[in-house]
Amino acid sequence: MYNFTFHRPTTVRQAAGLLARNPEAKLLAGGHSLLPVMKQRLAQPSALIDLSLVEGLSGVEQKGRSIVIGAMTCHADAANSPVLQQVLPGLASVPASVGDPQVRNRGTIGGSIANNDPNADYPAAVLGLGATIITNKRRIAADDFFKGMFTTALEDGEIITKVSFPVAKKAAYEKFKHPASGFALVGVFVSKRGSDIRVAVTGAGANGVFRVKSFEEALKKRFAAKSLEGMTIPANGMNSDIGRHWPARGKRVARRRRAIRGSREPPFAGGPANNLERSGNRFA
Numbered sequence: 001m002y003n004f005t006f007h008r009p010t011t012v013r014q015a016a017g018l019l020a021r022n023p024e025a026k027l028l029a030g031g032h033s034l035l036p037v038m039k040q041r042l043a044q045p046s047a048l049i050d051l052s053l054v055e056g057l058s059g060v061e062q063k064g065r066s067i068v069i070g071a072m073t074c075h076a077d078a079a080n081s082p083v084l085q086q087v088l089p090g091l092a093s094v095p096a097s098v099g100d101p102q103v104r105n106r107g108t109i110g111g112s113i114a115n116n117d118p119n120a121d122y123p124a125a126v127l128g129l130g131a132t133i134i135t136n137k138r139r140i141a142a143d144d145f146f147k148g149m150f151t152t153a154l155e156d157g158e159i160i161t162k163v164s165f166p167v168a169k170k171a172a173y174e175k176f177k178h179p180a181s182g183f184a185l186v187g188v189f190v191s192k193r194g195s196d197i198r199v200a201v202t203g204a205g206a207n208g209v210f211r212v213k214s215f216e217e218a219l220k221k222r223f224a225a226k227s228l229e230g231m232t233i234p235a236n237g238m239n240s241d242i243g244r245h246w247p248a249r250g251k252r253v254a255r256r257r258r259a260i261r262g263s264r265e266p267p268f269a270g271g272p273a274n275n276l277e278r279s280g281n282r283f284a
């Protein structure tokens, strides 16, 4: 790794101040995406601003008809939260499905959605429930947050503090796991809240997480799996063949990650594409 300075603020205000004074700095949450790319010398922040001591960024609580998850809440704590399991079990199943115990005990919801890996699980839940991302500066609707792979609406100096999920009457997540990393080859989150029905897909889109409006319309007529029988998603904008072309896709993702580095945009990777590139795995 290159040299960098390390900061441990205890308030969001201090963290924001450090970011303002160090434009080349990066926030550090669980480090499961950021540290691998630093170790590979693919990212060279001048400073790391560790959020682990910042007060008020962790925990899961119910606030009225919403579940609010602090940005620094690790996947294991979210998955095991009694309130989440009781009120919105479909959402609890998302962090429960992430990677392995090591990843679940370090990776955070804030880091996951700020990173917006095209195969990450949380983006499907955030978009599939119509959540609100709360930062130190503003509130961002999920529909406005994800801007393409590894790209979000976050601006320089913006820190995610929490994510607010509306409680849905029904919600579920299913995914095909990458056998090594656990990332979603394809993951689908479906929710029903009154007449609002959402279907969000991660992993399959060439540009990251997306909603499937045609499925949502069909489910509005009748909320049953049968309503989707025979329906397909147009191939345009999808990965051409997840089975046979994953190694090639891995290279595309890696190229995109390098491009992001060059443009100083956030953020980083360490996801399945890299693993596939290294291992040459195929999923025929």
Ligand SMILES: Cc1cc2nc3c(=O)[nH]c(=O)nc-3n(C[C@H](O)[C@H](O)[C@H](O)COP(=O)(O)OP(=O)(O)OC[C@H]3O[C@@H](n4cnc5c(N)ncnc54)[C@H](O)[C@@H]3O)c2cc1C
Residues within 6 Å of the ligand: 026, 027, 028, 029, 030, 031, 032, 033, 034, 035, 051, 071, 072, 075, 097, 098, 099, 100, 103, 106, 107, 108, 109, 110, 111, 112, 114, 115, 119, 120, 121, 122, 154, 158, 159, 160, 161, 181, 182, 183, 184, 266, 267, 268, 270
């Ligand atoms: C082996 C392995 C397997 C994995 N498997 C899965 C999987 O199955 N499913 C899945 O979804 N994910 C998976 N992950 C990713 C993991 O779950 C983490 O969520 C992810 O690495 C990012 O979270 P983090 O807390 O580690 O963030 P970090 O690596 O610390 O940060 C990532 C990026 O987000 C920025 N950031 C962090 N916190 C904030 C904040 N509060 N506000 C603004 N920006 C912020 C950082 O500056 C950095 O740019 C895996 C990772 C590994 C290493």
